Amino acid sequence: MIRYVLGRLVYGLVVLALVTVFVFVAITFIPSDAVDVMLADTGATEEQAAAMRSELGLDRPVWEQLGSFLGNAVQGDFGRSFYTDEPVVDLFLDRIPITLQLGGLALVIGTVLGLVLGIIAAVRRGTATDGAVRVTAVTFLSVPNFVLGLLILTALGLWFAWSPPFVYRGPTEDFVSWAQHMAIPAIALGTASMAGITRMTRSSLLENLGSQYIRTVRAKGAGERLVLFKHAMRNSVIAVLTLIGVDLATVLGGTVILEQMFSLPGTGQLVYQAVLDRDYPVVIACTIFYAGLFIVTMIIIDLLYAFIDPRIRAAREAGR
Amino acid sequence: MQADPAVRDPDRVADAGTPLLEARDLVKHYQIRKGVLGRPVGTVHAVDGISFAIPRGKTVGLVGESGSGKSTAARLVSRLIEPTSGEVRFDGQDVLAMRGKEVKALRRRMQMVFQDPFGSLNPRLTVGDIVGEPLEVHRVASGRARTDRVVEVLETVGLSGRDLHKFPHQFSGGQAQRIGIARALATNPDLIICDEAVSALDVSVQAQVLNLLKRLQRELGLSYLFIAHDLNVVRYMADELCVMYMGEIVERGDGDAVFADPQHPYTQMLLAAIPGHDPVTARAQERGVATGEVPSASAPPSGCRFHTRCPAVFDRCPTEHPPLYDAGQPGRVAACHLLDEPRQVQRA
Amino acid sequence: MSSDVAGSPLAPVVPDQPRSGDRTPPTPSSSEAPPRRRGAAAAWAGLKRFIRTEKLGAVSLALITVFVVMAVFAPLLAPYDPLQQFRRNLTEAPSGTFWLGTDDLGRDVLSRLIYGARSSMIVSVVTTVVSLVLGTLIGVTSGFLGKRKDMVIQRLMDAIQSVPPLVLLLFLAVVLTPSMSSTIIALTIVITPSFNRVARAETMRIREETYIEAARATGSSSLRTMVKHVLPNMAAPMMTMASLLFAGVIIAESALSFLGIGTPPPTPSWGGMLSSGARYVELAPWMIIAPGLILSVAVFAFNLLGDALRDFFDPRLQR
Ligand SMILES: Nc1ncnc2c1ncn2[C@@H]1O[C@H](COP(=O)(O)OP(=O)(O)O)[C@@H](O)[C@H]1O
Ligand code: SF4
Ligand SMILES: [Mg+2]
Numbered sequence: 001m002i003r004y005v006l007g008r009l010v011y012g013l014v015v016l017a018l019v020t021v022f023v024f025v026a027i028t029f030i031p032s033d034a035v036d037v038m039l040a041d042t043g044a045t046e047e048q049a050a051a052m053r054s055e056l057g058l059d060r061p062v063w064e065q066l067g068s069f070l071g072n073a074v075q076g077d078f079g080r081s082f083y084t085d086e087p088v089v090d091l092f093l094d095r096i097p098i099t100l101q102l103g104g105l106a107l108v109i110g111t112v113l114g115l116v117l118g119i120i121a122a123v124r125r126g127t128a129t130d131g132a133v134r135v136t137a138v139t140f141l142s143v144p145n146f147v148l149g150l151l152i153l154t155a156l157g158l159w160f161a162w163s164p165p166f167v168y169r170g171p172t173e174d175f176v177s178w179a180q181h182m183a184i185p186a187i188a189l190g191t192a193s194m195a196g197i198t199r200m201t202r203s204s205l206l207e208n209l210g211s212q213y214i215r216t217v218r219a220k221g222a223g224e225r226l227v228l229f230k231h232a233m234r235n236s237v238i239a240v241l242t243l244i245g246v247d248l249a250t251v252l253g254g255t256v257i258l259e260q261m262f263s264l265p266g267t268g269q270l271v272y273q274a275v276l277d278r279d280y281p282v283v284i285a286c287t288i289f290y291a292g293l294f295i296v297t298m299i300i301i302d303l304l305y306a307f308i309d310p311r312i313r314a315a316r317e318a319g320r
Numbered sequence: 321m322q323a324d325p326a327v328r329d330p331d332r333v334a335d336a337g338t339p340l341l342e343a344r345d346l347v348k349h350y351q352i353r354k355g356v357l358g359r360p361v362g363t364v365h366a367v368d369g370i371s372f373a374i375p376r377g378k379t380v381g382l383v384g385e386s387g388s389g390k391s392t393a394a395r396l397v398s399r400l401i402e403p404t405s406g407e408v409r410f411d412g413q414d415v416l417a418m419r420g421k422e423v424k425a426l427r428r429r430m431q432m433v434f435q436d437p438f439g440s441l442n443p444r445l446t447v448g449d450i451v452g453e454p455l456e457v458h459r460v461a462s463g464r465a466r467t468d469r470v471v472e473v474l475e476t477v478g479l480s481g482r483d484l485h486k487f488p489h490q491f492s493g494g495q496a497q498r499i500g501i502a503r504a505l506a507t508n509p510d511l512i513i514c515d516e517a518v519s520a521l522d523v524s525v526q527a528q529v530l531n532l533l534k535r536l537q538r539e540l541g542l543s544y545l546f547i548a549h550d551l552n553v554v555r556y557m558a559d560e561l562c563v564m565y566m567g568e569i570v571e572r573g574d575g576d577a578v579f580a581d582p583q584h585p586y587t588q589m590l591l592a593a594i595p596g597h598d599p600v601t602a603r604a605q606e607r608g609v610a611t612g613e614v615p616s617a618s619a620p621p622s623g624c625r626f627h628t629r630c631p632a633v634f635d636r637c638p639t640e641h642p643p644l645y646d647a648g649q650p651g652r653v654a655a656c657h658l659l660d661e662p663r664q665v666q667r668a
Numbered sequence: 669m670s671s672d673v674a675g676s677p678l679a680p681v682v683p684d685q686p687r688s689g690d691r692t693p694p695t696p697s698s699s700e701a702p703p704r705r706r707g708a709a710a711a712w713a714g715l716k717r718f719i720r721t722e723k724l725g726a727v728s729l730a731l732i733t734v735f736v737v738m739a740v741f742a743p744l745l746a747p748y749d750p751l752q753q754f755r756r757n758l759t760e761a762p763s764g765t766f767w768l769g770t771d772d773l774g775r776d777v778l779s780r781l782i783y784g785a786r787s788s789m790i791v792s793v794v795t796t797v798v799s800l801v802l803g804t805l806i807g808v809t810s811g812f813l814g815k816r817k818d819m820v821i822q823r824l825m826d827a828i829q830s831v832p833p834l835v836l837l838l839f840l841a842v843v844l845t846p847s848m849s850s851t852i853i854a855l856t857i858v859i860t861p862s863f864n865r866v867a868r869a870e871t872m873r874i875r876e877e878t879y880i881e882a883a884r885a886t887g888s889s890s891l892r893t894m895v896k897h898v899l900p901n902m903a904a905p906m907m908t909m910a911s912l913l914f915a916g917v918i919i920a921e922s923a924l925s926f927l928g929i930g931t932p933p934p935t936p937s938w939g940g941m942l943s944s945g946a947r948y949v950e951l952a953p954w955m956i957i958a959p960g961l962i963l964s965v966a967v968f969a970f971n972l973l974g975d976a977l978r979d980f981f982d983p984r985l986q987r
Contacts, residue, residue, distance in 0.1 A: 014823060015823060016827075016830075018824055018827035019827045019830060019831060021827075022824075022827055026839070026840070029843050029844065030843050138971060138972065138975070139964075141968075141971055142964050142967040142968035143960075143964040143967070144922065144923065144967065146923060146926060147942065147963055147964060150942060150945070150946055150956050151956065151957070151960055153946075153949055154950075154953045154956050157949045157950040157953075158950060161950075163949075248832075249829070249830075249832045250832070250833065252832035252834075252835070253832035253833045253835055253837075254834065256832075256835060256838065256927075257834065257923055271835060272838060272927065275839075275842050276928075278842060283838070283842050286835070287831055287835060287839040290832055291827070294830045294831070294832060398885060400881065400885060427887035428887060431885065432885040434882060439877060439878040439879065440878040440879050440881075441879055441882075442879040442883070442896070442900070443879075445900075453896075454887060457888050457889075457892065458887055503882075503886065
């Protein structure tokens with residue numbers, strides 16, 4: 001098991017290193033006059049522009065830039081914001097709790113609702129309830145999260161003249177305000193996962209229960225039905241876990257747009273603002289941080305897998 | 321692998337002229353690798369030093385349980401895979417020394433028919449395209465001429481021009497196998513390797529396909545390497561028989577002779593499994609019938625590989641690897657120490 | 669050529685006609701065999717079967733046709749010039765004159781919606797097609813090469829996929845100057861690994877099929893084998909994937925425009941319309957509802973199509 005975990009960590013580091021390489025290869029495509037564009041309105045002199053280029057490392061070959069970035073990175077220095085001069089790590093760590101709250105809430109809402117609806121649809125297979133659940137699922141799969149957020153805002157504004165708070169307050173500071181602030185974006189983000197998980201739970205349950213379940217339901221008592229159901233559920237959870245892994249990227253990406261819409265000062269807002277400001281060091285470091293976040297979570301999901309199903313663990317250990 | 325004295329002299333195998341195909345001391349080992357770094361953790365002895373020859377216009381049968389290395393042998397002689405060591409000659413040419421174009425030219429003369437009739441036909445192509453593929457690949461014919469040739473071979477195998485535009489799934493298993501045979505015939509090859517070509521078919525259908533293959537051999541002068549795990553089938557087809565066990569040929573000789581009087585305990589075991597096969601029943605009663613599981617190909621038993629299952633096992637077997645001993649009639653050999661015993665007795 | 673269409677006797681010469689136990693897939697008997705079907709004819713026949721067996725798929729195709737017509741014939745369909753500003757009719761509610769109302773600059777929402785289909789469809793079609801080709805190429809090559817090369821290529825793909833799509837798009841927005849082609853390039857980078865994944869898995873599966881070995885034994889070159897035998901056999905899952913990813917691309921394109929880094933204004937785009945509407949949530953809700961709904965319906969249509977294709981191609985669900 002320890003070897004398996006270590007293997008996963010090494011693999012994660014390799015992928016993260018590749019992300020870094022990708023990022024630095026990509027920034028060589030930044031148009032050379034980017035700095036001029038950046039400084040256009042500031043009235044900076046040509047010397048200042050040159051200083052900026054060298055600080056950005058735009059005057060050095062990629063490999064050198066990459067090398068110095070990695071060299072600093074292992075010491076915990078991922079660069080500084082161009083405008084505030086704050087270390088990007090600090091900026092990111094300050095804001096990540098909000099993003100994790102939002103993303104976590106969204107995944108919890110999506111998973112719980114998805115499992116419940118999926119089970120209902122599977123148990124009531126073929127009935128109107130089943131049909132309604134499935135139509136709901138496909139519908140919610142199709143409404144982009146930011147559109148859903150906007151539509152909810154519009155509805156609440158029109159019918160109740162209510163709008164969420166503008167200023168973020170942490171859950172310990174003012175729980176009610178926090179909950180009001182988080183609710184709509186979390187729901188908007190979570191519904192797509194909900195839809196996917198509903199479908200997955202339904203089909204996987206039906207597959208695992210199969211005809212055997214139907215027979216037992218007819219012939220045996222409730223106790224045995226429960227045992228069978230539990231067994232099928234266990235398999236379904238594995239399938240659902242995979243799906244959560246896939247959703248994770250979407251949810252993390254979704255936080256960017258919803259944080260912006262609902263003025264939640266998370267890392268999404270940080271990156272977005274940095275993109276608008278062309279604050280390269282922030283954009284670069286944050287891209288890598290996001291990848292790290294994703295990779296770590298995927299490793300956790302992988303370990304959960306192994307925890308839930310020892311057979312998977314055995315197979316993976318053998319395969320690697 | 322020890323040199324095999326019986327095969328050193330090819331004349332002892334081939335009855336007339338140079339054989340069409342000759343395999344000598346063919347070996348194929350697969351490394352089993354594990355982990356990201358691909359550490360080798362074992363070796364599968366898929367084929368371990370086999371030699372045989374296919375005379376022109378004749379059929380050599382290859383029998384043995386599943387996993388004994390028959391398909392690997394077929395892939396080796398057609399150079400679908402590279403051997404670990406050994407030699408293959410086709411019509412006197414060194415097959416293993418061939419490069420790109422020569423290999424392609426070889427493929428034109430040496431075709432294959434596979435076990436799974438549907439699996440070996442691309443489900444997205446029409447019969448015309450499937451059977452016409454070799455013609456296209458080897459630039460034998462295109463357009464109208466290709467269609468004509470395809471219809472011709474389709475008719476040869478008992479199908480017709482009407483089937484040209486159908487897809488494989490529209491046929492029965494027997495018909496599908498005929499399509500596979502038609503494809504093999506398209507370029508007018510000299511040798512066709514049939515790897516379990518009828519094993520997936522119903523018994524009644526099997527007979528029809530076997531008869532077709534026999535007829536084609538008579539009419540076109542084809543040679544076959546005929547692989548099967550079913551002895552009855554091979555018996556019907558083969559002029560000469562090679563029995564394989566765990567990557568080795570353990571008995572070889574004239575087909576009828578081997579059937580009438582099997583020398584190797586493994587061959588006897590295979591024959592005993594055929595209901596109502598007398599010579600073996602007699603012998604089996606003498607010694608008891610072999611049972612048990614086939615050992616792992618990555619850890620073959622020492623000495624005689626059959627010793628873990630052999631009812632006649634004795635002290636030499638686990639330690640000494642049996643070479644192919646002469647087994648009475650000319651051209652008959654078997655790798656069993658029992659055949660060495662009488663001579664030792666004589667010498668004593 | 670077409671003598672086999674109908675009424676032909678069950679079996680011509682073939683002796684082994686009785687199909688007792690030997691493996692016979694549940695297919696129409698050979699007397700119903702379709703005539704030569706290639707290219708357009710085959711596609712047409714497949715389409716008809718698809719519409720017949722997949723009712724929801726037919727609905728999705730109808731919806732998609734509407735969007736394509738909107739995109740192609742926008743100038744004919746739109747009641748007004750989408751850029752024309754009716755200064756006296758700012759944020760006007762839907763009426764007989766402006767069916768879906770006007771926006772904050774007095775532009776006709778319906779016309780902008782119709783023209784918006786253009787940016788959306790162009791970006792999505794080009795992105796999907798390019799990524800499909802690229803991803804297939806990479807996946808098939810990687811799957812065929814195997815071993816170390818495969819390993820390197822796949823880890824690179826993992827790397828791209830480990831950055832959340834929208835974050836990656838933001839990063840690329842910094843690298844590329846904003847334009848429609850930049851949007852397409854960025855989206856292609858994001859989507860290609862998904863196609864690669866499916867193509868590679870399919871290649872690994874097909875590679876083990878006997879017909880691949882048969883092709884090799886016949887003398888077919890690697891290239892020919894790939895083109896003639898591997899690619900056609902992975903068409904089904906790739907099409908399903910393309911449809912589902914198309915839906916994702918529509919969303920991503922509008923998200924980028926919403927964030928102001930996609931289709932640059934004043935070119936009408938659904939995302940851009942939503943973003944200006946977001947400022948008038950209570951004053952002019954139609955500015956949000958109209959593009960929000962049409963965007964969702966477009967995504968819905970492609971999701972539905974993907975589902976229908978999946979069922980259509982699923983051998984376990986063969987009717
Ligand atoms: N590509 C391969 N890699 C590893 N082992 C293989 C490979 N191909 C065949 N083998 C092994 O070689 C042995 C012989 O296989 P095969 O030639 O297919 O036997 P047969 O055709 O007689 O059933 C088996 O143990 C099989 O598992
Ligand atoms: S050598 Fe020994 S073990 Fe092998 S077949 Fe002969 S008697 Fe049996
Ligand atoms: Mg075999």
